[in-house]
Amino acid sequence: MGIKSFQGARKQQNNINENVQLKVCDYMTRDLITFKPEQTVDEVIHALIANRISGGPVVNANNELIGIISEGDCLKQITESHYYNMPVEQDIVENRMVKNVETIDGNMDVFEAARKFLDSKIRRFPIVIDGKLMGQISQKDILKAAMQLKGHNWK
Structure with a gap:
């Protein structure tokens, strides 16, 4: 009796160049919701909720990155205002932003960026070129890049 193989037909491997670099700038978000340092924290809270985002960059009049404000920064402001019985509406972004x-x-490889996300525990990184805010890369953007690559040459 002969040996039977239960292995099916092998899928032909695509010969895609393994050295193709997936750059952060190809997957970053360019259309950002930004905040100004003079805006109230109350305005930021409304924008975060309305746009379903967890934070955003703070820029000056020249579109230069000067900080980041997040849900956590806003929560801290709310708890402190409650504790000290001070109105939320009076505090501004500049006082609360990181x-x-x-x-x-922007030229960093997305897999290097993924490692940076894991090492830092940060949820989003801005991309700045010549001092100007050009975009932002999030963990979700990295996942999207990985899923696109998966369809081409991951097993």
Whole structure:
């Protein structure tokens, strides 16, 4: 009796160049909701809820990145205003934003960016070119890039 193979036909492998670099700038969001330092935190809270986002970059009049404001920053403001019995409407973004903002180079490989996300526990990184805010990359953008690649040459 001969040996029977239960292995089906093999799928032919595509010969796609493995050295293709997926750059952050190809997957970043360019149309951003930004905030100004003089805006009230109350305005930011309304914008975060209305746009279903968890935070956004703060830019000056020249579109230069000066900070990031997040849901957490707004929550901190709400709890402090409640504790000290101060109105929420009077506090401004400049007082609540994170000023020391880490950015990512738009030419960085998305898998390097994924590692940076894991190492830093940050949810989004702005991309700045010549001092100007050009876009933002999020963890979700990295996942989208990986899923596009998966269809081409992941097993």
